[in-house]
Amino acid sequence: MKNLTDLMNERFACKVFLDEGPINDADLKLILEASNLAPTAFGIDQCRVIVYRTKEGKDQFNPYLKMGNEIRVSTSSAFIIYVGQTKEALFANDEEVIKRNTPYFDFTTEKLKPFHDSLLASYAHPEGRAEFYDIIAVSNKSSYMTLKAKELGYDSVIMTGLDQVGMTEYLKSKNLLINGERVVLACAIGHADMKNYKNVRQSGTKNRVPYDVFATIID
Numbered sequence: 001m002k003n004l005t006d007l008m009n010e011r012f013a014c015k016v017f018l019d020e021g022p023i024n025d026a027d028l029k030l031i032l033e034a035s036n037l038a039p040t041a042f043g044i045d046q047c048r049v050i051v052y053r054t055k056e057g058k059d060q061f062n063p064y065l066k067m068g069n070e071i072r073v074s075t076s077s078a079f080i081i082y083v084g085q086t087k088e089a090l091f092a093n094d095e096e097v098i099k100r101n102t103p104y105f106d107f108t109t110e111k112l113k114p115f116h117d118s119l120l121a122s123y124a125h126p127e128g129r130a131e132f133y134d135i136i137a138v139s140n141k142s143s144y145m146t147l148k149a150k151e152l153g154y155d156s157v158i159m160t161g162l163d164q165v166g167m168t169e170y171l172k173s174k175n176l177l178i179n180g181e182r183v184v185l186a187c188a189i190g191h192a193d194m195k196n197y198k199n200v201r202q203s204g205t206k207n208r209v210p211y212d213v214f215a216t217i218i219d
Protein backbone atom coordinates (compact mmCIF):
# COMPACT_ATOMS: atom_id res chain seq x y z
CA MET A 1 0.00 0.00 0.00
CA LYS A 2 1.21 3.52 -0.80
CA ASN A 3 2.35 5.66 2.09
CA LEU A 4 0.92 9.09 2.82
CA THR A 5 3.81 11.01 1.28
CA ASP A 6 3.44 9.10 -2.00
CA LEU A 7 -0.27 9.89 -2.05
CA MET A 8 0.38 13.57 -1.36
CA ASN A 9 2.88 13.72 -4.19
CA GLU A 10 0.61 11.89 -6.60
CA ARG A 11 -2.53 13.92 -5.92
CA PHE A 12 -3.08 16.65 -8.46
CA ALA A 13 -5.92 18.96 -9.40
CA CYS A 14 -7.79 16.98 -12.04
CA LYS A 15 -9.18 19.16 -14.82
CA VAL A 16 -11.21 16.54 -16.77
CA PHE A 17 -12.47 13.12 -15.69
CA LEU A 18 -13.26 10.02 -17.73
CA ASP A 19 -17.04 10.37 -17.42
CA GLU A 20 -17.49 6.86 -16.09
CA GLY A 21 -20.77 7.43 -14.29
CA PRO A 22 -21.49 7.41 -10.55
CA ILE A 23 -18.92 6.24 -8.01
CA ASN A 24 -20.02 3.15 -6.06
CA ASP A 25 -21.50 3.46 -2.57
CA ALA A 26 -18.67 1.62 -0.81
CA ASP A 27 -15.87 3.81 -2.18
CA LEU A 28 -17.87 6.99 -1.65
CA LYS A 29 -18.45 6.02 1.97
CA LEU A 30 -14.77 5.31 2.59
CA ILE A 31 -13.83 8.67 1.09
CA LEU A 32 -16.41 10.64 3.04
CA GLU A 33 -15.69 8.84 6.29
CA ALA A 34 -12.02 9.78 5.91
CA SER A 35 -13.05 13.35 5.16
CA ASN A 36 -15.06 13.39 8.35
CA LEU A 37 -12.01 12.41 10.43
CA ALA A 38 -10.33 15.77 9.81
CA PRO A 39 -9.74 18.09 12.78
CA THR A 40 -12.72 19.95 14.21
CA ALA A 41 -13.01 22.97 16.48
CA PHE A 42 -14.45 22.13 19.91
CA GLY A 43 -15.19 18.64 18.60
CA ILE A 44 -18.16 20.23 16.93
CA ASP A 45 -18.52 19.65 13.23
CA GLN A 46 -18.88 22.83 11.27
CA CYS A 47 -19.15 21.16 7.96
CA ARG A 48 -21.27 18.62 6.16
CA VAL A 49 -21.51 17.48 2.60
CA ILE A 50 -24.22 17.12 -0.02
CA VAL A 51 -23.36 14.70 -2.80
CA TYR A 52 -24.68 14.28 -6.33
CA ARG A 53 -23.66 11.43 -8.59
CA THR A 54 -26.14 11.28 -11.45
CA LYS A 55 -25.94 13.37 -14.59
CA GLU A 56 -29.22 15.12 -13.75
CA GLY A 57 -28.10 15.77 -10.20
CA LYS A 58 -24.83 17.33 -11.31
CA ASP A 59 -26.23 19.23 -14.31
CA GLN A 60 -28.55 21.34 -12.20
CA PHE A 61 -25.50 23.16 -10.81
CA ASN A 62 -24.19 24.28 -14.18
CA PRO A 63 -25.45 27.85 -13.76
CA TYR A 64 -23.37 28.16 -10.60
CA LEU A 65 -20.07 26.76 -11.91
CA LYS A 66 -17.28 29.04 -13.09
CA MET A 67 -13.74 28.93 -14.46
CA GLY A 68 -14.28 25.83 -16.56
CA ASN A 69 -15.57 23.82 -13.62
CA GLU A 70 -18.59 22.71 -15.67
CA ILE A 71 -16.50 20.09 -17.48
CA ARG A 72 -14.96 18.81 -14.25
CA VAL A 73 -18.35 18.33 -12.66
CA SER A 74 -20.06 16.88 -15.72
CA THR A 75 -17.33 14.27 -16.27
CA SER A 76 -16.92 13.42 -12.56
CA SER A 77 -18.27 10.40 -10.72
CA ALA A 78 -19.26 12.44 -7.68
CA PHE A 79 -19.89 16.11 -7.06
CA ILE A 80 -19.44 16.88 -3.37
CA ILE A 81 -20.68 20.18 -2.04
CA TYR A 82 -18.99 21.17 1.21
CA VAL A 83 -21.42 23.10 3.36
CA GLY A 84 -20.09 25.28 6.15
CA GLN A 85 -22.19 25.69 9.28
CA THR A 86 -21.90 29.15 10.75
CA LYS A 87 -22.83 30.13 14.28
CA GLU A 88 -26.45 30.61 13.25
CA ALA A 89 -26.73 27.09 11.89
CA LEU A 90 -24.83 25.25 14.61
CA PHE A 91 -26.46 26.96 17.49
CA ALA A 92 -29.89 27.53 16.13
CA ASN A 93 -32.10 27.38 19.18
CA ASP A 94 -33.46 24.16 17.93
CA GLU A 95 -33.08 20.96 19.90
CA GLU A 96 -33.04 18.85 16.80
CA VAL A 97 -30.22 20.86 15.26
CA ILE A 98 -28.19 20.78 18.46
CA LYS A 99 -28.60 17.03 18.76
CA ARG A 100 -27.77 16.51 15.11
CA ASN A 101 -24.50 18.34 15.49
CA THR A 102 -23.48 16.89 18.84
CA PRO A 103 -24.74 13.30 18.70
CA TYR A 104 -21.82 12.05 20.76
CA PHE A 105 -22.62 14.29 23.72
CA ASP A 106 -24.93 12.20 25.79
CA PHE A 107 -26.64 15.07 27.56
CA THR A 108 -30.17 15.27 28.66
CA THR A 109 -32.06 18.18 27.20
CA GLU A 110 -31.71 20.27 30.38
CA LYS A 111 -27.97 19.71 30.32
CA LEU A 112 -27.73 20.43 26.64
CA LYS A 113 -28.96 23.99 26.95
CA PRO A 114 -26.15 25.38 29.18
CA PHE A 115 -23.62 23.56 27.03
CA HIS A 116 -25.15 25.14 23.97
CA ASP A 117 -25.11 28.57 25.64
CA SER A 118 -21.48 28.29 26.73
CA LEU A 119 -20.40 27.23 23.27
CA LEU A 120 -22.32 30.10 21.78
CA ALA A 121 -20.55 32.45 24.20
CA SER A 122 -17.17 31.11 23.19
CA TYR A 123 -18.09 31.83 19.61
CA ALA A 124 -18.81 35.46 20.43
CA HIS A 125 -15.14 36.23 20.22
CA PRO A 126 -13.99 39.83 19.73
CA GLU A 127 -11.81 38.82 16.80
CA GLY A 128 -14.81 37.36 15.10
CA ARG A 129 -13.19 33.98 14.59
CA ALA A 130 -16.61 32.33 14.44
CA GLU A 131 -16.93 33.88 11.01
CA PHE A 132 -14.33 31.55 9.56
CA TYR A 133 -14.38 28.40 11.70
CA ASP A 134 -16.59 26.66 9.19
CA ILE A 135 -14.32 27.62 6.30
CA ILE A 136 -11.33 26.12 8.10
CA ALA A 137 -13.35 22.99 8.89
CA VAL A 138 -14.34 22.62 5.23
CA SER A 139 -10.76 23.11 4.15
CA ASN A 140 -9.51 20.38 6.50
CA LYS A 141 -12.22 17.96 5.51
CA SER A 142 -11.77 18.45 1.81
CA SER A 143 -8.02 17.86 2.14
CA TYR A 144 -8.57 14.54 3.85
CA MET A 145 -11.07 13.69 1.14
CA THR A 146 -8.57 14.20 -1.68
CA LEU A 147 -6.02 11.95 -0.01
CA LYS A 148 -8.41 9.11 0.73
CA ALA A 149 -9.70 9.35 -2.84
CA LYS A 150 -6.11 9.06 -4.09
CA GLU A 151 -5.46 6.06 -1.86
CA LEU A 152 -8.44 4.32 -3.47
CA GLY A 153 -7.15 5.18 -6.94
CA TYR A 154 -9.41 8.16 -7.64
CA ASP A 155 -8.47 11.63 -8.76
CA SER A 156 -10.11 14.78 -7.50
CA VAL A 157 -10.27 18.54 -7.66
CA ILE A 158 -11.20 21.15 -5.07
CA MET A 159 -13.22 24.02 -6.53
CA THR A 160 -13.92 27.47 -5.21
CA GLY A 161 -14.80 28.63 -8.72
CA LEU A 162 -18.49 28.64 -7.90
CA ASP A 163 -21.25 31.10 -7.28
CA GLN A 164 -21.37 30.16 -3.59
CA VAL A 165 -24.12 32.65 -2.79
CA GLY A 166 -26.29 31.49 -5.67
CA MET A 167 -25.74 27.84 -4.80
CA THR A 168 -26.55 28.48 -1.16
CA GLU A 169 -29.83 30.13 -2.12
CA TYR A 170 -30.64 27.37 -4.59
CA LEU A 171 -30.04 24.60 -2.03
CA LYS A 172 -32.05 26.50 0.54
CA SER A 173 -34.93 26.73 -1.94
CA LYS A 174 -34.81 22.93 -2.12
CA ASN A 175 -34.84 22.71 1.69
CA LEU A 176 -31.39 21.15 1.71
CA LEU A 177 -29.78 23.87 3.84
CA ILE A 178 -30.93 25.53 7.00
CA ASN A 179 -30.34 29.16 7.92
CA GLY A 180 -26.69 29.84 8.58
CA GLU A 181 -25.44 27.03 6.37
CA ARG A 182 -23.46 28.09 3.32
CA VAL A 183 -21.72 26.53 0.37
CA VAL A 184 -17.98 27.00 0.82
CA LEU A 185 -16.44 24.83 -1.85
CA ALA A 186 -17.11 21.78 -3.93
CA CYS A 187 -15.07 18.80 -5.02
CA ALA A 188 -15.29 16.48 -7.95
CA ILE A 189 -14.02 12.90 -7.86
CA GLY A 190 -13.43 10.41 -10.63
CA HIS A 191 -10.63 9.00 -12.72
CA ALA A 192 -8.58 11.57 -14.60
CA ASP A 193 -8.60 11.51 -18.38
CA MET A 194 -4.86 11.28 -18.89
CA LYS A 195 -5.20 11.89 -22.62
CA ASN A 196 -6.07 15.47 -21.75
CA TYR A 197 -2.99 17.68 -21.79
CA LYS A 198 -4.23 19.66 -18.77
CA ASN A 199 -4.11 16.56 -16.61
CA VAL A 200 -0.70 15.63 -17.97
CA ARG A 201 0.52 19.11 -17.04
CA GLN A 202 -1.17 19.13 -13.62
CA SER A 203 0.12 15.70 -12.66
CA GLY A 204 3.65 16.46 -13.84
CA THR A 205 4.15 19.74 -12.01
CA LYS A 206 4.02 20.68 -8.38
CA ASN A 207 4.75 24.36 -7.98
CA ARG A 208 5.76 24.83 -4.41
CA VAL A 209 8.06 27.34 -2.77
CA PRO A 210 11.27 25.79 -1.41
CA TYR A 211 11.15 24.37 2.10
CA ASP A 212 13.17 27.22 3.61
CA VAL A 213 10.80 29.78 2.13
CA PHE A 214 7.75 27.88 3.28
CA ALA A 215 9.06 27.14 6.77
CA THR A 216 10.74 29.51 9.19
CA ILE A 217 12.19 27.43 11.99
CA ILE A 218 13.01 29.75 14.87
CA ASP A 219 14.68 27.65 17.57
Ligand SMILES: Cc1cc2nc3c(=O)[nH]c(=O)nc-3n(C[C@H](O)[C@H](O)[C@H](O)COP(=O)(O)O)c2cc1C
Binds near residue numbers: 159202206207
Ligand atom coordinates in the same frame (compact mmCIF):
# COMPACT_ATOMS: atom_id res chain seq x y z
C1 LIG B 1 -8.77 26.83 -2.50
C2 LIG B 1 -8.62 26.20 -3.85
C3 LIG B 1 -9.54 26.46 -4.83
C4 LIG B 1 -9.45 25.87 -6.09
N1 LIG B 1 -10.43 26.07 -7.02
C5 LIG B 1 -10.35 25.43 -8.20
C6 LIG B 1 -11.39 25.53 -9.15
O1 LIG B 1 -12.39 26.22 -8.95
N2 LIG B 1 -11.27 24.86 -10.31
C7 LIG B 1 -10.18 24.07 -10.59
O2 LIG B 1 -10.11 23.46 -11.65
N3 LIG B 1 -9.18 23.94 -9.69
C8 LIG B 1 -9.25 24.60 -8.52
N4 LIG B 1 -8.26 24.44 -7.60
C9 LIG B 1 -7.13 23.59 -7.93
C10 LIG B 1 -5.98 24.42 -8.44
O3 LIG B 1 -6.18 24.71 -9.78
C11 LIG B 1 -4.75 23.61 -8.23
O4 LIG B 1 -4.59 23.49 -6.88
C12 LIG B 1 -3.52 24.22 -8.89
O5 LIG B 1 -3.56 23.99 -10.25
C13 LIG B 1 -2.28 23.63 -8.32
O6 LIG B 1 -2.29 22.25 -8.44
P1 LIG B 1 -1.92 21.33 -7.19
O7 LIG B 1 -3.02 21.49 -6.21
O8 LIG B 1 -1.88 19.96 -7.75
O9 LIG B 1 -0.64 21.84 -6.70
C14 LIG B 1 -8.36 25.02 -6.36
C15 LIG B 1 -7.42 24.75 -5.35
C16 LIG B 1 -7.55 25.33 -4.12
C17 LIG B 1 -6.53 25.00 -3.06
